[in-house]
Amino acid sequence: MDPREREVLERIEQRRRRPRRKLLEDRVTTSHGAGGKASRDMTEALFFPALGNDLLAPLDDAAVFDAGGVRLAMSTDAYVVKPLTFPGGDIGELAVNGTVNDLAVSGARPIALSAAFVVEEGLPIEDLGRYAASMGRAAEAAGVPIATGDTKVVERGKADGLYVCTTGVGLVERELTPASIRPGDRVLVSGTIGDHGMAILVARGDLALEVDLASDTAPLYGLCRTLLTGVAGVRCLRDPTRGGLATTLVELAQSADVSIGLDERALPVRPEVAGACEILGLDALYVANEGKLVAVVDPAEADAALAALRGHPLGTDAAIIGEVTAEPPGMVLLETALGGSRVVDMLAGDPLPRIC
Amino acid sequence: MDPREREVLERIEQRRRRPRRKLLEDRVTTSHGAGGKASRDMTEALFFPALGNDLLAPLDDAAVFDAGGVRLAMSTDAYVVKPLTFPGGDIGELAVNGTVNDLAVSGARPIALSAAFVVEEGLPIEDLGRYAASMGRAAEAAGVPIATGDTKVVERGKADGLYVCTTGVGLVERELTPASIRPGDRVLVSGTIGDHGMAILVARGDLALEVDLASDTAPLYGLCRTLLTGVAGVRCLRDPTRGGLATTLVELAQSADVSIGLDERALPVRPEVAGACEILGLDALYVANEGKLVAVVDPAEADAALAALRGHPLGTDAAIIGEVTAEPPGMVLLETALGGSRVVDMLAGDPLPRIC
Numbered sequence: 081m082d083p084r085e086r087e088v089l090e091r092i093e094q095r096r097r098r099p100r101r102k103l104l105e106d107r108v109t110t111s112h113g114a115g116g117k118a119s120r121d122m123t124e125a126l127f128f129p130a131l132g133n134d135l136l137a138p139l140d141d142a143a144v145f146d147a148g149g150v151r152l153a154m155s156t157d158a159y160v161v162k163p164l165t166f167p168g169g170d171i172g173e174l175a176v177n178g179t180v181n182d183l184a185v186s187g188a189r190p191i192a193l194s195a196a197f198v199v200e201e202g203l204p205i206e207d208l209g210r211y212a213a214s215m216g217r218a219a220e221a222a223g224v225p226i227a228t229g230d231t232k233v234v235e236r237g238k239a240d241g242l243y244v245c246t247t248g249v250g251l252v253e254r255e256l257t258p259a260s261i262r263p264g265d266r267v268l269v270s271g272t273i274g275d276h277g278m279a280i281l282v283a284r285g286d287l288a289l290e291v292d293l294a295s296d297t298a299p300l301y302g303l304c305r306t307l308l309t310g311v312a313g314v315r316c317l318r319d320p321t322r323g324g325l326a327t328t329l330v331e332l333a334q335s336a337d338v339s340i341g342l343d344e345r346a347l348p349v350r351p352e353v354a355g356a357c358e359i360l361g362l363d364a365l366y367v368a369n370e371g372k373l374v375a376v377v378d379p380a381e382a383d384a385a386l387a388a389l390r391g392h393p394l395g396t397d398a399a400i401i402g403e404v405t406a407e408p409p410g411m412v413l414l415e416t417a418l419g420g421s422r423v424v425d426m427l428a429g430d431p432l433p434r435i436c
Numbered sequence: 437m438d439p440r441e442r443e444v445l446e447r448i449e450q451r452r453r454r455p456r457r458k459l460l461e462d463r464v465t466t467s468h469g470a471g472g473k474a475s476r477d478m479t480e481a482l483f484f485p486a487l488g489n490d491l492l493a494p495l496d497d498a499a500v501f502d503a504g505g506v507r508l509a510m511s512t513d514a515y516v517v518k519p520l521t522f523p524g525g526d527i528g529e530l531a532v533n534g535t536v537n538d539l540a541v542s543g544a545r546p547i548a549l550s551a552a553f554v555v556e557e558g559l560p561i562e563d564l565g566r567y568a569a570s571m572g573r574a575a576e577a578a579g580v581p582i583a584t585g586d587t588k589v590v591e592r593g594k595a596d597g598l599y600v601c602t603t604g605v606g607l608v609e610r611e612l613t614p615a616s617i618r619p620g621d622r623v624l625v626s627g628t629i630g631d632h633g634m635a636i637l638v639a640r641g642d643l644a645l646e647v648d649l650a651s652d653t654a655p656l657y658g659l660c661r662t663l664l665t666g667v668a669g670v671r672c673l674r675d676p677t678r679g680g681l682a683t684t685l686v687e688l689a690q691s692a693d694v695s696i697g698l699d700e701r702a703l704p705v706r707p708e709v710a711g712a713c714e715i716l717g718l719d720a721l722y723v724a725n726e727g728k729l730v731a732v733v734d735p736a737e738a739d740a741a742l743a744a745l746r747g748h749p750l751g752t753d754a755a756i757i758g759e760v761t762a763e764p765p766g767m768v769l770l771e772t773a774l775g776g777s778r779v780v781d782m783l784a785g786d787p788l789p790r791i792c
Binding site for chain 2 (some may be wrong): 101103105106107109110111112113114119122123126127129130131132133134135136145147148149150152154155156157158159160190191194195196197198199200201202203204205206208209212213215218219225226227228229230231232233235237238239240243245247249251284288307312322430436
């Protein structure tokens with residue numbers, strides 16, 4: 081381990097030893113499930129003390145551990161997206177891709193998935209069959225079998241038709257850690273941001289928006305593999321889902337104890353998403369993605385990484401969006417299109433509930 | 437592979453090639469989540485065609501597959517038990533033990549768990565903390581870390597406070613398959629049946645029953661290990677949860693293409709459970725267990741297996757309850773206390789919804 085990496089790990093260790101945050105709320109709110117600041121607070125104040133162990137501590141997309149001499153990655157997600165079907169996908173496809181992606185950005189090749197269904201009594205069998213078929217197709221596209229499952233049924237009025245929980249296991253092909261991030265590194269994103277969250281919002285139909293938008297849900301293992309085999313200097317990958325790109329980058333900056341400077345003009349955003357965000361007073365930086373990759377790369381290889389991403393069908397709109405600096409540690413700063421600069425924090429509250 | 441094993445596998449293969457059953461219902465009912473006949477029909481008619489692959493096909497408690505040269509077991513379960521806390525445990529402890537047990541009866545040592553929470557908005561943070569702490573303690577008792585997790589929040593009125601989905605990964609220490617079961621083998625159970633389901637029913641308080649009953653929820657890896665290391669002739673283990681002992685034995689008889697003869701007088705049932713069953717018109721054979729083991733054992737080692745189980749704190753009430761015969765294949769026959777004989781089928785309907 082080089083001195084910089086050791087120093088970062090030591091600082092992270094110090095931070096872990098600090099007294100835990102206390103939750104100020106008495107009751108769970110939707111913010112606690114939004115993947116932003118409140119989710120992080122709950123994890124630190126409640127789940128860590130209750131469940132804490134060395135595997136859980138790094139708070140990455142997947143846990144990585146040894147299994148009989150093999151390095152495994154494991155990740156789980158519950159899906160409560162509303163509506164169950166939306167432009168570009170449905171809960172079944174989303175549940176497969178989301179878990180596959182958490183493994184992929186951890187440098188692992190997904191080898192098996194499990195699926196647990198909580199079904200509302202009265203859901204048409206045909207609908208359940210359609211979501212299951214969608215899972216089957218997504219699993220096949222991702223090249224990973226759904227190896228085991230479970231079904232529970234709850235009374236009418238509960239569960240909104242269907243909740244799905246998928247868990248994935250993968251073989252780690254390359255260990256990636258935020259601790260390897262260094263000042264000077266470049267930050268890349270594989271395409272336009274905010275597509276999934278905005279597609280869900282429009283699909284709910286309670287906005288008077290008529291926008292032609294589709295979720296970007298896609299399996300990212302192939303894209304990760306293309307990047308990792310072509311470019312040696314990839315430090316770390318992330319999958320900016322709930323909480324959006326902003327939350328993911330703040331988490332990275334905090335984990336790596338660095339600063340990330342973002343160039344607003346470089347952020348790829350579809351005009352439809354930008355327009356809808358403006359009308360609704362939302363910031364695309366906080367809107368969820370389900371088929372996008374964030375990569376932090378050695379500056380000497382940033383162009384090669386960009387070319388590798390753009391050469392893949394899922395990365396045609398890839399862009400270099402920022403740079404890592406040493407100071408101020410743990411912060412993300414956005415250089416705006418107007419030439420100003422502002423601090424980007426994690427998502428606060430829950431502007432878009434039930435998006436995944 | 438010996439000729440008998442090959443023959444069984446061939447017959448199973450033939451059965452798999454038969455046209456799939458069709459579901460007669462239009463909509464999902466609670467029976468589809470009860471772990472009995474309707475659950476099996478839905479799995480065969482809906483999930484197999486949609487998700488089907490070689491791993492899913494055997495329908496065991498856990499999938500077993502190769503991961504970089506290591507044999508892994510993987511199992512998942514959603515928990516929707518009502519009430520969340522009951523005599524003998526709560527949803528957190530149940531969710532850990534249930535998944536640990538599915539791995540243990542597959543001959544695997546659990547090495548990592550994941551936990552996904554679907555939380556109802558408004559659940560007191562204190563309650564969530566208590567269930568998480570209970571999971572943490574259960575995981576520690578089972579010697580397996582909760583390596584990764586996820587939390588989603590749904591609106592008030594959904595999710596009854598909390599649903600939990602746990603998934604476990606284990607290292608296979610001994611491959612166990614129903615195909616190794618032979619006529620003459622003995623069937624053992626590690627203790628009294630029906631305790632969990634009846635404890636939940638009483639805890640709901642809508643029955644006028646005043647019975648002192650507790651769930652038997654417990655981690656079974658230690659008991660499995662004791663049995664497997666002490667007795668070479670263990671063919672197969674099962675964890676008779678939803679659907680009860682009856683459903684588990686019918687599944688075994690069908691998988692192994694054998695008949696199982698049960699001796700009603702040998703079945704260990706607590707007097708309180710027997711009494712409550714009689715009042716409610718239930719059969720303890722169909723009431724769920726959450727800390728019991730079914731073992732099919734070479735007849736020459738049945739006594740040794742019984743002694744091994746009884747020597748463990750979780751197996752003090754173990755009993756030899758039946759014997760495997762060749763005919764009629766796929767059936768379980770109960771020799772009643774009165775000297776009669778009746779066919780035992782899988783659980784039909786859902787007399788006890790939301791027990792796990």
